[in-house]
Amino acid sequence: MNQIYDVVVIGAGMSGLAATIRSLMFNKSVLLLEMHSVAGGLNSYYKRGSREFDVGLHALTNYAHPKNQNKNKNKNQNQNKNALLKVLRQLRIPFEKMQLEQQKSSMIDFHYDGCTLTFSNEIELLISEIGARFPREIDNFIKLLEEINSYADDDLYRPYISAKARVAEFISDPLLVEMIFTPLLLYGSSWENDIDYSQFVIMFRSIYLEGFSKPKGGVRTIINLLLSRLKDECACSNKDDKDVLQFNKRVVELKIDRDTKDKEWKIKLQSGEVFKSKIVISTIGYQETLHLLDNKSKNVVGKLSFTESILILDRDVNYQHPKHQDTSIIFYNNNSNKKFSYQRPTDVAVDKNSAVICFPNNFGTSSERVERAESTESMVRFSMLANYDFWSNYSQKDYSMEKEKLLEETKILLDKIIQSDNQDKYKILVHDIFTPKTIYKYSGHLAGSVYGAEIKLKDGKLLPYENLYIAGTDQGFLGIVGSLLSGITIANFYVLKEQE
Amino acid sequence: MTHEEVRQVVVDIIADIAPDEDLSNLKGDLLLREQLGLDSMDFLDIVMELRKKHKLEIPPEDYPKLATLDSCVSYLSPKLIN
Numbered sequence A: 001m002n003q004i005y006d007v008v009v010i011g012a013g014m015s016g017l018a019a020t021i022r023s024l025m026f027n028k029s030v031l032l033l034e035m036h037s038v039a040g041g042l043n044s045y046y047k048r049g050s051r052e053f054d055v056g057l058h059a060l061t062n063y064a065h066p067k068n069q070n071k072n073k074n075k076n077q078n079q080n081k082n083a084l085l086k087v088l089r090q091l092r093i094p095f096e097k098m099q100l101e102q103q104k105s106s107m108i109d110f111h112y113d114g115c116t117l118t119f120s121n122e123i124e125l126l127i128s129e130i131g132a133r134f135p136r137e138i139d140n141f142i143k144l145l146e147e148i149n150s151y152a153d154d155d156l157y158r159p160y161i162s163a164k165a166r167v168a169e170f171i172s173d174p175l176l177v178e179m180i181f182t183p184l185l186l187y188g189s190s191w192e193n194d195i196d197y198s199q200f201v202i203m204f205r206s207i208y209l210e211g212f213s214k215p216k217g218g219v220r221t222i223i224n225l226l227l228s229r230l231k232d233e234c235a236c237s238n239k240d241d242k243d244v245l246q247f248n249k250r251v252v253e254l255k256i257d258r259d260t261k262d263k264e265w266k267i268k269l270q271s272g273e274v275f276k277s278k279i280v281i282s283t284i285g286y287q288e289t290l291h292l293l294d295n296k297s298k299n300v301v302g303k304l305s306f307t308e309s310i311l312i313l314d315r316d317v318n319y320q321h322p323k324h325q326d327t328s329i330i331f332y333n334n335n336s337n338k339k340f341s342y343q344r345p346t347d348v349a350v351d352k353n354s355a356v357i358c359f360p361n362n363f364g365t366s367s368e369r370v371e372r373a374e375s376t377e378s379m380v381r382f383s384m385l386a387n388y389d390f391w392s393n394y395s396q397k398d399y400s401m402e403k404e405k406l407l408e409e410t411k412i413l414l415d416k417i418i419q420s421d422n423q424d425k426y427k428i429l430v431h432d433i434f435t436p437k438t439i440y441k442y443s444g445h446l447a448g449s450v451y452g453a454e455i456k457l458k459d460g461k462l463l464p465y466e467n468l469y470i471a472g473t474d475q476g477f478l479g480i481v482g483s484l485l486s487g488i489t490i491a492n493f494y495v496l497k498e499q500e
Numbered sequence B: 001m002t003h004e005e006v007r008q009v010v011v012d013i014i015a016d017i018a019p020d021e022d023l024s025n026l027k028g029d030l031l032l033r034e035q036l037g038l039d040s041m042d043f044l045d046i047v048m049e050l051r052k053k054h055k056l057e058i059p060p061e062d063y064p065k066l067a068t069l070d071s072c073v074s075y076l077s078p079k080l081i082n
């Protein structure tokens, strides 16, 4: 075991897989260590009985079609190339292989206020919805759009600016501000109730201007494509992919011997095994990496976590539904005072006043979509803000009971949304619920945090350590597309460039 | 290599990197960045492929010499001897 790797990557989630593929493409010697027996991390997949579930995937953000890039270029001079296409290009994954189906439309539903806004992958729909519901704000919204289009997001070192304060300079109706922010916070803020303005712009573009899509085969499609690219790259350099990506290897310690001249990292596993490398890329999180270094100088555990409830129904509840026939995702909020509360709930285990409700079967334009009938089974997923401490402190009995309660709440919410109170209603064939505790257990993210620390290490450096970089959520790009881009960027910067 | 062959080397690499782009009407004197929407990440890949396929090391200060197809040809021709 005397080999010194060029790079050791910790964690085979999206960012770790991407960083490894890129490092292999640079002909570097790479080792990717994953504590579980499957890849994917926060967005992996699992089986219950004979059914396959995705851990997370509701939708990919940043939808774009390669053929339409030129259209976007004209629309907007300043727009950087679309992140999804950039990722696919860098990883040499052909666009068609993703088998993306676009959302039909999504809805921001402020139930208490009786106000909804529908949006799709064409911004024109949102503009007309705002025009209809908030006629006095439409010119302001157009000005905000122009500002967002011309914003250059390439400066990594901008200080934090409150996006809510900045957007309020454009839009005066607080209800509209809250509604616009709801999907953006839920899909990409590690701050409570706000977001950094440059992150806001990135999320705004990726959701409202580019939009949602989903691979036909769910997250498996993405993971399988990544694994097969990893295999191909190994084959190109006569490596065995089983040597490069090693499962069931939990890293417990990172050490650097400051006296040796070559300054290599020692990566110690739970089994006692030790690997050595010149560079370490850690994708397990900021605080989680500090733990490996036995560095207690900071407390940056992320606050935001969720429960996820997945129901499989005996029929397609969207079928010919008067309101939700074309709904892919609902951003539901039932708080009073025209406010959406985006924070870790303090006195309850789950915040039942808001939810992301996703109908994964309701993606794809009619030509892409297989004809569905009312009798087709369908899935509904609910993400709700949750408090890790509650879930982790419950006794085993209470834990199961609370999950049952959550299931009941979920059903009530579903009935409210699809207004099904008649006798002949859907049946739930299977359900599964996971909690912040599950997220911690399976991803290693402290407090089950999904979006990581508030502070992001945008240049990937974890100072004062040298040749140790953070990729993934805590580098600052959130979501699936974001974490893939993060892995690529960190590898490009520090594996290819620095070693030249 | 003839200039035509060097040009082909570059076009082949771009075809690998950007499979969705139409390369049949590339103009030699216009910026690749603007014709194809290549960004700095893509240029990194051109450098990487030149190294892998043709054992060429391009120092970062020379990256600007890859800006157009013509400039690629004049910069790379003396280096791609066989």
Ligand SMILES: Cc1cc2nc3c(=O)[nH]c(=O)nc-3n(C[C@H](O)[C@H](O)[C@H](O)COP(=O)(O)OP(=O)(O)OC[C@H]3O[C@@H](n4cnc5c(N)ncnc54)[C@H](O)[C@@H]3O)c2cc1C
Binding pocket: A010, A011, A012, A013, A014, A015, A016, A033, A034, A035, A036, A039, A040, A041, A042, A043, A055, A056, A057, A058, A059, A060, A061, A249, A250, A251, A252, A283, A284, A306, A308, A383, A439, A442, A443, A444, A445, A450, A471, A472, A473, A474, A478, A479, A480, A481, A483
């Ligand atoms: C319920 C849910 C729904 C989501 N929905 C969406 C969605 O619809 N769209 C979207 O874009 N994003 C969604 N996300 C977010 C998305 O999944 C994440 O942003 C992304 O997967 C993060 O990837 P990552 O590589 O940064 O980190 P991770 O996926 O966390 O990867 C880290 C990896 O490191 C491994 N690891 C941890 N500790 C160690 C150790 N000590 N040694 C070895 N290995 C270790 C873990 O097992 C894991 O595989 C969702 C997340 C959740 C939880």
